[in-house]
Amino acid sequence: MTISPETRDRLTASIAQLVRTGRQVSTRAAAQLYGELPSFGWALLLPLERDGAQRCSSLAAHAGIDVSVASRQVAALERDGHVERRPDPDDGRASLLSITERGSLALAATRALRADWALGALSAWDETDARLLSDLLDRLVADLEPFAGHRPAAGTAVPAPR
Amino acid sequence: MTISPETRDRLTASIAQLVRTGRQVSTRAAAQLYGELPSFGWALLLPLERDGAQRCSSLAAHAGIDVSVASRQVAALERDGHVERRPDPDDGRASLLSITERGSLALAATRALRADWALGALSAWDETDARLLSDLLDRLVADLEPFAGHRPAAGTAVPAPR
DNA sequence: GTGACTGGTTGTAGACCGCAACCAAACTGC
DNA sequence: GCAGTTTGGTTGCGGTCTACAACCAGTCAC
Numbered sequence: 001m002t003i004s005p006e007t008r009d010r011l012t013a014s015i016a017q018l019v020r021t022g023r024q025v026s027t028r029a030a031a032q033l034y035g036e037l038p039s040f041g042w043a044l045l046l047p048l049e050r051d052g053a054q055r056c057s058s059l060a061a062h063a064g065i066d067v068s069v070a071s072r073q074v075a076a077l078e079r080d081g082h083v084e085r086r087p088d089p090d091d092g093r094a095s096l097l098s099i100t101e102r103g104s105l106a107l108a109a110t111r112a113l114r115a116d117w118a119l120g121a122l123s124a125w126d127e128t129d130a131r132l133l134s135d136l137l138d139r140l141v142a143d144l145e146p147f148a149g150h151r152p153a154a155g156t157a158v159p160a161p162r
Numbered sequence: 163m164t165i166s167p168e169t170r171d172r173l174t175a176s177i178a179q180l181v182r183t184g185r186q187v188s189t190r191a192a193a194q195l196y197g198e199l200p201s202f203g204w205a206l207l208l209p210l211e212r213d214g215a216q217r218c219s220s221l222a223a224h225a226g227i228d229v230s231v232a233s234r235q236v237a238a239l240e241r242d243g244h245v246e247r248r249p250d251p252d253d254g255r256a257s258l259l260s261i262t263e264r265g266s267l268a269l270a271a272t273r274a275l276r277a278d279w280a281l282g283a284l285s286a287w288d289e290t291d292a293r294l295l296s297d298l299l300d301r302l303v304a305d306l307e308p309f310a311g312h313r314p315a316a317g318t319a320v321p322a323p324r
Numbered sequence: 325g326t327g328a329c330t331g332g333t334t335g336t337a338g339a340c341c342g343c344a345a346c347c348a349a350a351c352t353g354c
Numbered sequence: 355g356c357a358g359t360t361t362g363g364t365t366g367c368g369g370t371c372t373a374c375a376a377c378c379a380g381t382c383a384c
Contacts, residue, residue, distance in 0.1 A: 003292045008280050011292050014299040015184060016205075020226050021303050022181040024310035027339095027372085039339080043178075057362065064182055066342050071364055073340095093349045093362045118170050121305055130165045130173050133298040136291065137176040141183050143283055148186035189341085201370080219331065228373050233333055235371095255331045255380045 015140075032117040035110035037082065040073045045082060045099055045107045053098035055088065064148070082106055177302075194279040197272035199244070202235045207244060207261055207269045215260035217250065226310070244268055 003011075026033060034041065043063045048054065060070035074097060077083040082103035088094040099107070122130070165173075188195060196203065205225045210216065222232035236259060239245040244265035250256040261269070284292070 002281070002285050003287055003289050005277065007289055007292045007296065008277070008284065011284070011296045011299075012276065012280060014296045014303070015180070017303050018177070018299050018306075019181050019184040021306050021310045022177065023372095024226055025306055029309045055362075056364095064186055065340090067363070068343080068365080069341060071362095075364085088362095091350075091362075093347095095363080114174065115167065115170070117309075118174060119164070121309060122170065122173070123164050124301075124305055125165055127165050127169060129298065130169045132294070133302065134169065134173045134176045136295040136298065137173075137180055139286075140295065141176070141179050143286055144180075144183050144187055147191045147279075147283060148183045185341095217331075218333095227371090229332070230334080230374080231372060233331095237333085250331095253331075253381075255378095257332080 029117060032113050033110075035113050036106050037110050038073075038076060038080075041077060041082065041106070042110060044070070044073060044077060045103055048083065048097060048099040049104065049107060053086075053096040055094050056097060057094075059097065077103070191279065194275050195272075197275050198268050199272050200235075200238060200242075203239060203244065203268070204272060206232070206235060206239060207265055210245065210259060210261040211266065211269060215248075215258040217256050218259060219256075221259065239265070 026039065030039070037045070040063075044059050047059060047062050056070050056074055057067050059074065060067045063070065074083060074085075078085055078097075081100055083097050084100050085095045085097055088096045188201070192201070199207070202225075206221050209221060209224050218232050218236055219229050221236065222229045225232065236245060236247075240247055242264075243262055245259050246262050247257045247259055250258045
């Protein structure tokens with residue numbers, strides 16, 4: 001036995017609520033969270049800045065989205081000059097994407113905006129609670145991951161989605 | 163000062179990750195989470211079952227979506243016989259929505275499916291951790307709420323989204 | 325009764341998403 | 355080296371979820 005049905009319901013309700021609120025915040029407080037970047041800019045530019053130039057498929061995997069989606073988003077970022085593309089020397093089919101000066105600046109600006117915003121939204125939190133929540137969330141995400149990513153492998157407890 | 167920048171970044175990253183994973187789970191594990199209901203069925207039928215017949219606008223507010231969206235979703239549920247509509251005796255413009263027998267059964271079936279699913283996904287959790295996380299999440303949602311709901315009131319620290 | 329208000333519906337449009345089809349480069353075997 | 359297959363990426367298309375604006379009809383104030 002793991003957790004009681006009541007607690008399970010409460011927990012799933014809390015999660016659902018957070019997901020919903022998160023979506024709303026990200027549309028309402030868009031200016032504070034995105035800056036001049038499009039909504040997906042953060043998720044794509046951050047790995048580029050942190051891990052250096054990489055392929056479109058790598059970004060897609062990292063962001064947990066389909067390559068086709070990443071392709072379009074990257075194209076948009078490239079149009080806006082936040083990202084630049086050069087042919088991969090090791091493989092003529094692929095492109096290596098890297099963040100531009102302009103992209104770095106935009107990312108930094110967005111980071112600062114987010115910091116300000118978080119300062120207001122999380123003012124009631126102290127260090128230990130925040131860390132505790134973060135740890136628990138990471139654990140939860142890790143447990144949920146198998147049900148999210150890569151479509152269910154054959155023979156798993158997870159039947160085909162439809 | 164509230165929490166350190168590092169912790170703040172970590173926490174926001176954890177939240178973003180949960181939101182993303184949550185979205186993926188809800189598409190991948192759709193069959194386990196929704197049953198025969200459409201994706202929005204849970205959010206609408208649950209309040210109807212718990213609080214009894216109510217108006218469309220009430221459901222919308224509860225679910226945190228626009229009335230127009232709720233109206234369409236309710237129409238779909240009504241077409242499928244999960245919900246029925248009768249004129250509000252107190253106000254001829256409004257309809258009172260209530261869950262039907264069929265809706266109740268579908269909701270119960272979905273609830274059972276979810277219980278099974280959660281049993282697997284949350285098998286590593288114990289009661290105290292789950293409660294703790296749930297409490298922290300609720301607190302977080304409460305702090306985020308002002309930035310989510312009702313468009314920013316004039317004179318608030320939150321400028322117009324765009 | 326006339327005018328303002330309000331609950332709800334519908335038209336329209338935008339943001340994301342994934343799948344399928346496709347192109348071109350790269351690898352494989354012979 | 356040349357068919358046949360695999361692989362990185364792009365594009366076409368359709369579906370879902372969302373909000374806003376325009377609108378209709380019933381209600382309320384006076």
